[in-house]
Each structure stands twice: as structure tokens, then as C-alpha cells.
Amino acid sequence: MPMTVPSPPAATPTTTTCRVAVAGASGRMGRMLIEAIEASADCVLVGALDIAGSPAIGADATAFLGRTCGVGITADIAAGLKNAQVLIDFTRPEGSMAHLAVCSRLGVKAVIGTTGFSAAQKAELAALAERTAIVLAPNMSVGVNVTLGLLQMAARALATGYDIEIVEAHHRHKVDAPSGTALKMGEVIAQALGRDLKDCAVYAREGVRAERDPSSIGFSSIRGGDLVGEHMVLFAGIGERIEITHKSSSRSTYAQGSLRAVRFLAGQGTGMFDMFDVLGLH
Numbered sequence: 483m484p485m486t487v488p489s490p491p492a493a494t495p496t497t498t499t500c501r502v503a504v505a506g507a508s509g510r511m512g513r514m515l516i517e518a519i520e521a522s523a524d525c526v527l528v529g530a531l532d533i534a535g536s537p538a539i540g541a542d543a544t545a546f547l548g549r550t551c552g553v554g555i556t557a558d559i560a561a562g563l564k565n566a567q568v569l570i571d572f573t574r575p576e577g578s579m580a581h582l583a584v585c586s587r588l589g590v591k592a593v594i595g596t597t598g599f600s601a602a603q604k605a606e607l608a609a610l611a612e613r614t615a616i617v618l619a620p621n622m623s624v625g626v627n628v629t630l631g632l633l634q635m636a637a638r639a640l641a642t643g644y645d646i647e648i649v650e651a652h653h654r655h656k657v658d659a660p661s662g663t664a665l666k667m668g669e670v671i672a673q674a675l676g677r678d679l680k681d682c683a684v685y686a687r688e689g690v691r692a693e694r695d696p697s698s699i700g701f702s703s704i705r706g707g708d709l710v711g712e713h714m715v716l717f718a719g720i721g722e723r724i725e726i727t728h729k730s731s732s733r734s735t736y737a738q739g740s741l742r743a744v745r746f747l748a749g750q751g752t753g754m755f756d757m758f759d760v761l762g763l764h
């Protein structure tokens with residue numbers, strides 16, 4: 483009987499470690515991201531940035547977890563990025579712009595979750611993406627990005643006879659309104675309908691004495707308590723209405739989505755990408 487030669491043991495898969503820096507390290511998302519990086523098998527925290535004057539400057543980046551990782555929080559952007567391959571930035575538009583200018587100079591890739599960019603700032607980011615690879619998305623959760631796909635389909639199917647309103651609710655500390663996600667939802671819907679959101683968005687109705695323009699897309703923002711983030715898109719017709727809703731109950735979905743974006747960037751040289759690219763949803 484022929485002997486069966488046992489095949490050699492499969493090579494242990496080598497996990498390449500990605501060296502990550504986090505901007506806004508002491509913020510709500512910054513802390514969530516640091517915790518997710520610490521728990522991941524393939525990412526390591528090598529830098530932590532915060533704004534000059536923040537009480538967090540000088541502290542260990544994992545002090546809030548009761549641990550010490552040896553990475554101090556700094557306001558010196560170049561120092562914070564020195565050992566990093568990718569920066570994850572959830573700060574404010576002016577902060578992200580300053581961080582990205584240094585990233586593009588040093589060849590550090592970036593995942594940007596910050597919302598509230600002006601059109602000029604977005605154009606500037608697109609120019610910086612010619613020198614490094616950037617994932618920019620107002621919402622990193624898988625669920626929201628799948629919801630964007632559902633909205634695209636609903637908008638095409640309900641193109642006439644349905645009034646479209648986007649309602650979002652967030653915690654009391656949020657500074658931008660409407661949320662970046664609500665605006666992205668509006669853009670996706672407007673595009674599916676062959677409209678330009680700039681021409682059909684209605685952000686306020688106080689003092690308006692006229693019936694609803696059927697081609698408009700309305701936005702409403704609620705702020706209160708510790709609401710993580712909720713988005714509801716209403717397609718209101720005669721005799722029926724459709725509501726497509728996404729509710730976040732934890733920021734961990736944003737952090738896990740950001741780490742997927744970090745892994746995606748490992749295979750990119752330069753260019754501007756979004757979560758549809760990361761998740762293969764195009």
C-alpha cells in the first residue's frame with residue numbers, strides 16, 4: 483500500500499502590522515479608535531495627536547484605559563506622524579487640513595472621518611490626494627454605507643410623487659449641522675434623481691410662506707443628550723410613506739470601519755477613496 487506522505491504544515495499566515503497614528507486622540511472618536519487599535523491583531527499605535535493647549539498633551543495615549551503604551555499625545559504634527567504609515571483623523575476641518583498637509587509631505591496615508599468641510603477644503607484634500615492615499619467618508623460604519631445604496635435604489639424607484647426629507651439626530655456636543663452623513667445621503671439621492679443638491683436642498687423653513695417645492699430635499703437636525711447618531715430618510719407620497727432609518731448605538735462601528743479603511747490603504751499608492759471603495763460597494 484503506498485505510503486501517504488503528509489503534506490507540510492500550512493505556512494502560518496504572516497500578519498503585516500500597520501503603524502497607525504490617531505489625531506484627536508482624546509476626543510470621543512479618538513479614544514474609541516485607540517481602543518480598537520489596541521485590540522486589533524494587525525494595527526499598532528505609533529503616534530497620537532491633539533490640539534495645542536489640550537489637557538491631554540503629554541499624557542500616554544492609553545491612559546484613559548488605565549494602561550501605558552509608551553505613545554505620548556503631542557501637538558507637534560510631524561513628531562506625531564514620524565513613525566506612522568497611516569493617520570486616522572476625527573477632529574475638525576481646520577485640524578484635518580493641517581494634519582493632511584504634513585501627511586502628504588511625509589507620504590503618510592490618511593483615513594479622514596471629520597465632517598463639516600467646505601467645498602474649498604474638499605478640493606484642497608483632493609489635491610493632496612495626488613501625493614498620498616486618502617479615505618474620506620462622513621460615516622465609516624458598514625450599515626450607513628449599505629443604507630446609502632438602499633437610498634440610491636429607493637430614490638430611483640420613487641422619483642416622482644414622493645417628497646424627500648432627511649432627519650438626523652445626534653448628541654448635544656456635535657458642532658456641525660446637518661451631519662456629514664445626512665449631507666452625503668442628500669447627495670446620493672440628488673445624484674440618483676439627476677439633481678444637484680446645491681439647487682434643491684432646503685435647510686430651514688422659518689418664515690417661508692409657500693407650499694413645499696416637490697423637487698426639494700429637506701433637512702432637519704435634532705441635538706440632545708448622548709444620542710450616538712440616527713438618520714431617517716422619508717419618502718412621503720399620497721397614501722403611503724417609506725422611511726429608511728439607520729441608528730448607531732455605539733461608536734465602535736465607526737472605529738472598526740476606520741480600521742478596514744486602514745487595511746484598504748495598505749494596497750493604495752495615491753488617490754482619494756471613500757467607504758464604497760473600501761467595502762467594495764460600487
Ligand SMILES: NC(=O)C1=CN([C@@H]2O[C@H](COP(=O)(O)OP(=O)(O)OC[C@H]3O[C@@H](n4cnc5c(N)ncnc54)[C@H](OP(=O)(O)O)[C@@H]3O)[C@@H](O)[C@H]2O)C=CC1
Pocket residue numbers: 505506507508509510511512532533535536537572573574576577578594595596597598619620621622623658662736
Ligand atoms: N466619519 C465617521 O464615521 C464619523 C465622523 N465623526 C466626526 O468626527 C469628528 C470628531 O468627532 P468627535 O470625536 O465626536 O469629536 P470630539 O470633540 O470628541 O473630538 C475631537 C478631537 O479633536 C480635537 N480637535 C479639535 N479641534 C482641533 C483642531 N483644530 N486641530 C486638531 N485637533 C482638534 C479635540 O481636542 P479638544 O477636545 O481639546 O478641542 C478632540 O480631541 C467630527 O467632525 C464628527 O462629525 C464622528 C463620528 C463618526
Ligand SMILES: O=C(O)C1=N[C@H](C(=O)O)C[C@H](O)C1
Pocket residue numbers: 597620621652653656660661662663664710711712
Ligand atoms: O459627530 C458625530 O457624532 C457623528 N458625525 C458623523 C456625521 O456628521 O455624519 C457621523 C455620525 O453620524 C456621528
